[in-house]
Amino acid sequence: TKLMKNWQFTGPDGKTTAVDLPHTWNNIDGQDGGNDYWRGTCTYSTTFAAPAFDAASQEVWLQFEGVNSSAKVLLNGRNICTHDGGYSTFRVHVSDLLAKDNQLTVEVDNSINDRIYPQKADFTFYGGIYRMVRLLVVNKAHFALDYLGSSGIRVTATPEGAGAKVRVQSRVTTGDVTVTLIDRKGRVVGTGTGLDTTIEMAKARRWHGVEDPYLYIARCEVTVDGSVTDRLEIPFGVRSFRVDEKHGFILNDEPYDLHGVSRHQDRKGIGNAITREMHDEDMALIREIGATTLRLAHYQHDQYFYDLCDRNGLIVWAEIPYISKHMPNGRANTISQMEELIEQNYNHASIVCWGVSNEITIATKDKQDMLDNHRLLNDMIHQTDPTRFTTLACYAMCGPFNKVAHITDVVSWNLYLGWYVPGLFLNDLWIGFWHLCYPKRLLGYSEYGAEGMPNLHSDHPRRNDHTEEYQAVYHEYMLRCFRRHPWMWANHVWNMFDFAADARDQGGEPGMNHKGLVTFDRKTKKDSFYLYKAWWSSDRFVHICSKRFVDRCGKKTTIKVYSTDDTVTLMVNGKTVGKKTSSDHVFTFTVPLDGDLDVEAFSGLKKDTAHFHKVDKPNPAYKLVKNKNAQKSNWVDN
Numbered sequence: 001t002k003l004m005k006n007w008q009f010t011g012p013d014g015k016t017t018a019v020d021l022p023h024t025w026n027n028i029d030g031q032d033g034g035n036d037y038w039r040g041t042c043t044y045s046t047t048f049a050a051p052a053f054d055a056a057s058q059e060v061w062l063q064f065e066g067v068n069s070s071a072k073v074l075l076n077g078r079n080i081c082t083h084d085g086g087y088s089t090f091r092v093h094v095s096d097l098l099a100k101d102n103q104l105t106v107e108v109d110n111s112i113n114d115r116i117y118p119q120k121a122d123f124t125f126y127g128g129i130y131r132m133v134r135l136l137v138v139n140k141a142h143f144a145l146d147y148l149g150s151s152g153i154r155v156t157a158t159p160e161g162a163g164a165k166v167r168v169q170s171r172v173t174t175g176d177v178t179v180t181l182i183d184r185k186g187r188v189v190g191t192g193t194g195l196d197t198t199i200e201m202a203k204a205r206r207w208h209g210v211e212d213p214y215l216y217i218a219r220c221e222v223t224v225d226g227s228v229t230d231r232l233e234i235p236f237g238v239r240s241f242r243v244d245e246k247h248g249f250i251l252n253d254e255p256y257d258l259h260g261v262s263r264h265q266d267r268k269g270i271g272n273a274i275t276r277e278m279h280d281e282d283m284a285l286i287r288e289i290g291a292t293t294l295r296l297a298h299y300q301h302d303q304y305f306y307d308l309c310d311r312n313g314l315i316v317w318a319e320i321p322y323i324s325k326h327m328p329n330g331r332a333n334t335i336s337q338m339e340e341l342i343e344q345n346y347n348h349a350s351i352v353c354w355g356v357s358n359e360i361t362i363a364t365k366d367k368q369d370m371l372d373n374h375r376l377l378n379d380m381i382h383q384t385d386p387t388r389f390t391t392l393a394c395y396a397m398c399g400p401f402n403k404v405a406h407i408t409d410v411v412s413w414n415l416y417l418g419w420y421v422p423g424l425f426l427n428d429l430w431i432g433f434w435h436l437c438y439p440k441r442l443l444g445y446s447e448y449g450a451e452g453m454p455n456l457h458s459d460h461p462r463r464n465d466h467t468e469e470y471q472a473v474y475h476e477y478m479l480r481c482f483r484r485h486p487w488m489w490a491n492h493v494w495n496m497f498d499f500a501a502d503a504r505d506q507g508g509e510p511g512m513n514h515k516g517l518v519t520f521d522r523k524t525k526k527d528s529f530y531l532y533k534a535w536w537s538s539d540r541f542v543h544i545c546s547k548r549f550v551d552r553c554g555k556k557t558t559i560k561v562y563s564t565d566d567t568v569t570l571m572v573n574g575k576t577v578g579k580k581t582s583s584d585h586v587f588t589f590t591v592p593l594d595g596d597l598d599v600e601a602f603s604g605l606k607k608d609t610a611h612f613h614k615v616d617k618p619n620p621a622y623k624l625v626k627n628k629n630a631q632k633s634n635w636v637d638n
Contacts, residue, residue, distance in 0.1 A: 001048075001051055001134065001135040001137075002132065002133070002134055003021075003046060003048060003104070003133040003134065003135060004020060004021045004022075004132070004133065005020050005021075006018070006020070006046055006047075007019050007020065007021060007023070007044050007045065007046045007129075008044070008045045008046065009023065009025075009042065009043070009044055009045075010042060010043040010045075011025050011042050012025060012038040012040060012042065019044075021044075021129050021130075021132075021133060021273075022066075022128070022129065022130045022131055022132075022272075022273035022274070022275075023044075023128050023129055023130065023273050024068075024126040024127060024128030024130050024271040024272055024273045025038065025042055025126075025127055025128055026038065026110075026124060026125075026126040026127055026128070026271055027126070027269060027270055027271035027273065028269070029502070030124035030125075030126055030271060030500055030502050030511070031124065031268070031269070031271070031500040031502065031511045031512070032502070032510060032511045033502060033504065033505050033510020033511035033512075034502065034505075034510065034511070035502050035503035036502070037124060037502045038127075039110050039111045039112055039125070039127065040109065040110070040111045040127075041107055041108065041109040041111065042107075042108055042127060042128075043105060043106070043107050043108070044105070044106045044108060044129055045103065045104065045105045045106075046103075046104050047101060047102060047103055047104070048101075048102050048104060048135070049100065049101055049102070050098040050099065050100055050101070050102060051135055051137050052137075053095075053137045055095065057139060057140055058095075058137055058138065058139055058140060059093060059095045059137070059138050059139075059140055059142070060093075060094050060095045060098060060135060060136065060137050060138075061091050061092065061093050061094065061135070061136040061138065061145050062075075062080075062091060062092050062094050062104075062133070062134075062135060062136075063089065063090075063091045063132075063133070063134045063135075063136055063145075064083070064089065064090055064091070064106075064129070064131075064132075064133055065089045065131035065132045065133070065134075065302070065303070066086065066087060066088070066089070066129070066130050066131030066132075066272075066302070067083065067086060067090075067106065067108055067128075067129050067130075067131075068086025068087065068108070068110055068125065068126055068127055068128060068130060068272070069084070069085070069086035069109065069110045069116050069125065069127070070082065070083065070084045070085075070086075070108070070109040070110075070116060071083045071090075071106055071107070071108055071109075072106070072107040072109075073092060073104075073105075073106050074104070074105040074106075074107070075094055075097050075098075075102060075103070075104055075105075076097065076099055076102055076103050077103070077105075078097060080092050080094065080097060084115075084116045084333055084336070085116065085117075085333065085336060085337045085340065086110070086125070086299070087299040087300040087301070087321070087337075088149055088300050088337065088340040088341065088344060089149035089303070089340070089344055090149050090340075091136075091145050091146065091149060093145070093146065106129060108127055108128060108129060109127070110125050110126070110127030114327045114329045114330065115327060115329040115330045115332075115333055116330065116333050117320070117321045117322050117323060117327070117330055117333055117334065117337065118298065118299070118321035118322075118323045118324070119324075119325060119327065119330075120323070120324040120325040120362070120363055121298060121321070121323045121324050121358075122324075122501045122503070122504070122513060123264055123266075123298065123499060123500065123501050123513070124266070124271070124500040124501060124502045124511075126266065126271040126272040126273075128271070128272070128273060130271070130272045130273040130274075131302060138230060139222075139229035139230055140173060140174070140229075141172065141173055141174045141175035141222050141224045141229040141230065142172065142173055142222055142229065142230040143170060143171065143172055143220065143222060143230055143232055144171035144172060144173065147171055147343065148339050148340050148343040148344065149340050149343070149344050150340075150343035150344050150346070151232055151234065151344075151347070152170060152171040152172065152232075153168065153169070153170050153171075153218070153220050153232060153234055153347070154167075154168070154169040154170075154346050154347065155167070155168050155218045155234050155236040155346075155347050156168075156169075156387060157204070157216075157236050157237065157238040157239075158238075158240075159204065159206065159238055159239070159240050159252070160200075162202070162203050162204070163200065163201045163202045163203055163204050164200075164201045164204035164238045165198055165199070165200055165201075166181060166190065166198065166199045166200075166201060166216075166218070166236070166238075167196070167197070167198045167199075168192065168196075168197050168198075168199070168218055168220065169195065169196050170195050170196075170220060171195075172195065172222050172230075174224070175222040175223055175224045175229060175230075176193065176194075176222070176223045176224070177193065177194060177195055177197075177220060177221065177222060177223075178191070178192070178193050178220075178221050178223060179191065179192045179193070179197055179199065179218055179219070179220050179221075180218075180219040180221075181199055181201065181216055181217070181218055181219075182216065182217040182218075182219055183205075183216055183217075184214065184215070184216070189201055189203075189204075189216070201238075204216075204238040205238065206237075206238055206239055206252045207237025207238055207239040207313075207349045208239065208251060208252055208313070209251055209256055209292055209313045209314075209315060210287075210292055210312065210313035210314065211313065212313070213237070213310065213311060213312060213313030213349075214237065214238075215235045215236065215237050215310060215311065215349065216235070216236055216237070216238070217233050217234065217235055217236075218233070218234040218235075218236055219231065219232075219233050220232050220233075220234060234347050235307070235310060235311075235347070235349075236347055236349060237310065237349025237350075239251060239252055239349060240252055240253065241256075241352050243389065243409075243410055243442045243489045245439065245440045245441075245442065245487065246487055247486070247487065248442070248486065248487055248488055248489045248490070249315070249352075249489050249490060251315070256292070256315075257292060257486075258292055258293040258315055258444075258489065258490035258491070259291065259292055259293065259482070259490075259491055259535075259536060260286075260291035260292055260293035260294050260295070260314070260315075260490070260491070260492055260493070261286060261289070261291050261294060261295070261492060261493045261494075261495065261496035261517070262294070262295040262296075262297045262446075262447065262492045262493065262494050262495050262496065263282065263286070263294060263295070263296055263297065263301075263495065263496050263497065264297060264298075264495060264497065264499035265301055265302070265305075266499055266500055267520065267521070267522075268520040268521040271500070276304055278522075279302060279304055279305050279308060280308070281522055282305075282496070282497070282522070283305070283308045283309075283312060285496070285497075285518060285522065285525075286312075286314070286496060287312055288533065288537065288539070289496075289517070289529060289532050289533050289536060289537060290532065290533055290535070290536025290537030290538070290539075291314065291496075291532075291536060292313075292314070292315060292536075293314060293315040293316070293317070293490055293492065294309060294314045294315070294316050294317070294350075294492075295316075295317040295319075295355075295446060295492040296316060296317065296318055296319070297319065297358070297495075298319060298321050298323050298358050299319070299320065299321040300318070300320065300337070300340070300341050300344070300345070301318075303344070303345075306318075306345055306348045306350065306351070307348075309348065309350035309351075310348050310349050310350045313350070314350050315350060315352055315490075316348070316350040316351045316352065317351075317352075317353050317355055317391065317446075317490070317492070318341060318345055318351050318353070318354060318355065319341075319354065319355025319356070319357075319358065319393075320334065320337040320338050320341055320355070320356075320357075321337070321358075322334045322337070322356065322357040322358070322360065322373075322377075323357065323358040323359060323360065324358070324359050324360065324362045324363055325360075325362065325363040325364060326360055326364040326365075326366065326369065326370035326373065328366055328369050331369075331373050331376075334373060334377060335376070335377065335380065338354070338356075338377055338380065338381065339380075339384070341354065342354060342381065342384050342385050343384075346385060351388065352388055352389070353388055353389050353390060353391045353409075353410070354381050354385070354388060354389075354390055354391070355390075355391055355392060355393065356374055356377050356378060356381070356390055356391070356392040356407070356408055357374065357377075357392045357393070357404075358392070358393040358414070358446075359393060359394070359395035359398075359414055360374075360392075360395070360404065361394070361395045361397070361398045361402065361404060362395050362397075370404070371403055371404060371407070374392070374404060374407045374408075375407060378390050378407050378408055389408075389409035389410060390408040390409045390410075391408050391409065391410045391411060391412060391444075391446075392404070392405075392407070392408050392411060392412070393412050393413070393414050393446035393447065394411060394412070394413045394414065394446075395414060396413065396414055396415050396416060396417075396420070396421075398413075400433065400434050400437060400438070401437075406441070410441075410442040410443075410444065410489050411441070411442070411443060411444070412443065412444035412445060412446035412489075412490065412492075413430075413443070413444075413445060413446060413447075414445075414446050414447035414448075414494070415427065415430065415445060415447070415448055416447070416448060416449065416450070417430065418450070418463065418474055418477065418478075419449065419450040419451070419463060419464070419474060422463055424474065424477045424478075424481075427448075427477075427478065427481045428481055428484065428485075431443065431481070431485050431488070432485075435485070435487070442487075442488075442489040443488055443489065444488050444489045444490040444491055444492070445482075445488070445490075445491040445492065446490075446492055446494075447492065447494035448478055448491070448492075448493065448494060449471075449474075449475075449493055449494040449495065449515035450463075450470060450471045450474040450475070450515060451466045451471065451506060451507050451513075451514040451515050452466065452467065452468045452470070452471025452472070452514060452515070452526050452527075452528060453466045453467065453468065453507050453508065453509070453514055453624070454468055454519065454524050454526055454548055455508075455548065455621065455622070456468065456507070456508070456622055456623065456624050457469060457546060457548065457549035457622040458470070458622065458623075459552070459553070459554070459557075459558070461473055465623075465624060466506070466507040466508070466514065466624050467622075467624075468526055468527055468528075468546065468548065468549070469527075469545075469546060469549070471515075471526065471527070471528050472526075472527045472528050472531055472545060472560075475493070475528045475531055475532070476531060476584070476586055479531070479532075479535050479584070480584060493517065493532070494515050495513070495515050495516045495517075496516060496517055496518060497516040497517075497518050497519070497520065497522065498512055498513060498514050498515070498516035498518070498519050498520040499512070499513055499516065499520065500512060500513075500520070501513045507624065508624055508625060517529040517532065527543070527545045527546065527562070530543040530545070530562045531562050531585070531586070533562075533564075534562040534563055534564050534585035534586075535584075535585055537564060538564070539564065540563075540564050540565060540603070540604065540606050541563065541564060541606055541608075542561060542562075542563045542565075542568060542601045542602065542603045542606045542607055542608045543561065543562045543563065543601075543608055544559065544560075544561055544599060544601050544608045544609070544610040545559075545560040545561065545562060546560065547610045549612075549622065550611065550612055550613050551612075551613050551615045551618075551619040551622070552593055552612055552613070552614060552615065553593075553614070553615055553616065553617065553618055554593055555592065555593060556590055556591065556592055556593055557590070557591060557593040557597075557612065558588060558589070558590055559572075559588070559589045559590075559591055559599055559601075559610075560586065560587070560588050560589075561586075561587040561588075561589070561601045561608075562585055562586060562587075563585060563587065563601075563603050563606070564585065565603040565604065565606075566581050566582060566583065567579065567580070567581045567603060568580055568582075568587040568601055568602065568603050569601070569602045569603070570587075570589045570591075570599065570600070570601050570602075571599070571600040571601075571602070572591050572597055572598070572599055572600075573596075573597060573598050574598070577589065577591050587601075593612075593614050594614065595613075595614055596611065596612070596613050596614070597611065597612040597613075597614075598611055599611070599612065
């Protein structure tokens with residue numbers, strides 16, 4: 001039973017209003033800039049009738065799938081549980097606490113403290129009950145519901161020759177366990193019994209990323225005296241993976257290029273209280289661009305989205321929000337969040353690595369305690385899940401010799417050379433220097449990008465002008481750069497979508513990070529989106545850049561085109577003006593600017609059109625009005 005309707009919310013102003021879930025109280029003030037969004041304790045309350053259940057043979061549990069950041073849950077005035085960590089599932093057994101009619105109250109706290117992550121980062125920490133709340137009625141003989149919010153089942157599929165060995169480990173309250181492996185066509189391909197059973201499959205189709213994300217089902221049943229008392233169906237994939245010092249990431253013994261994006265989960269005017277349809281839209285855009293990997297930053301995402309990654313073949317970097325500033329009092333929270341991340345997501349074929357931290361050296365004072373915390377987490381992950389490797393994302397100012405960069409199995413850097421720092425060529429130098437010093441230690445780019453505003457334009461784009469054109473120039477260079485360094489294990493654009501960061505005031509829109517390839521509302525694909533689609537996707541298309549840069553000055557103008565093809569023809573006002581070939585999917589034409597230009601770009605049967613207009617003076621709306629307090633507007637300084 002879903003408990004999503006008819007809640008009473010007492011907010012920051014002390015007033016009580018009716019709301020439905022999912023809900024956050026920071027969907028507006030967490031996106032408008034000023035670094036002043038309200039952080040504190042708010043209260044949600046609802047009533048519900050006790051579900052029909054047999055107290056002798058059944059149990060009732062409450063399940064929360066995301067409450068940020070801390071939750072205190074009261075049922076009929078009694079404190080029944082607390083949970084610290086705003087991005088994971090937690091449950092509580094309530095069978096013996098139910099009355100005929102029940103009052104459920106949740107005190108939700110996202111206030112500033114020194115023990116629960118995150119506390120300092122370049123995104124908004126929305127407070128609220130922003131994911132599903134459910135009542136579960138189960139037989140007393142069931143898969144464990146009290147183990148770190150997990151399903152109580154682990155499925156480990158190991159390829160062996162043309163087949164596989166599938167180990168299924170179960171936690172149950174009581175009873176026997178039977179396991180049936182089922183393929184996509186519904187055929188039984190293996191069976192086993194017991195709490196820890198290994199089933200051999202003579203033939204097993206590999207889960208092979210976006211090319212073939214083939215999933216099996218492990219149907220797991222608890223039985224008592226021959227009767228089924230609980231059943232769960234766990235999707236799983238059969239795949240092997242590793243990293244190689246010469247070829248980067250290896251999937252099923254084949255080099256597999258990990259090129260992709262990072263994702264924050266929030267939306268304009270909605271915050272983190274998003275729907276499944278919004279998850280679906282995000283995945284569709286990520287698939288359209290042709291990404292093979294996804295960094296789900298900087299916290300545990302919705303289970304539904306991990307399921308989408310499994311079904312769509314995305315290789316996933318999953319992480320906890322151990323970020324920016326190490327807190328000595330937060331060690332226990334890093335451990336509990338990592339334990340929950342692993343146990344709740346162990347069965348996802350898409351996940352290949354666990355991210356320990358992000359940019360942790362930005363504001364850390366106790367470096368030794370931070371290093372100890374990292375080593376503890378790294379060792380714990382290897383003990384808890386020896387099937388996956390560990391990684392972390394280093395801050396740009398963290399040097400290659402910093403000890404934190406040498407703890408995890410592989411490492412990536414958040415580098416914005418050519419955006420915050422002048423000189424795109426520095427990317428090649430930095431990557432080359434790392435490889436010279438550590439030729440056997442795998443490196444990736446966990447973040448790279450440039451801000452791009454669809455309303456800002458320039459004939460001569462420059463670093464920090466926030467134009468759509470400079471963002472495109474930046475990414476054109478980065479794609480060529482990564483092609484020169486094929487040994488890198490993975491590269492992730494920051495970010496797929498613009499997102500809220502209330503401490504920012506840049507690009508003419510406070511409260512936002514505009515490095516996305518798509519706008520915050522998902523309505524506008526920036527030119528850079530089409531650049532990546534041209535490089536990564538097999539979908540044939542032609543895209544004329546800078547369509548929104550309509551008003552132009554001068555005797556000539558440049559028309560840039562992106563396409564998956566290697567040849568593009570350009571027509572202006574009905575006449576062919578050129579045909580060009582390119583090895584990097586970028587085609588540039590210079591044409592006379594005389595009055596209005598109706599432009600058409602062709603490649604085969606694919607075409608795109610645009611209209612440009614000559615003006616005497618530059619349109620002032622295309623230029624960013626600089627913030628005089630730009631230094632103070634950077635989140636790092638807050």
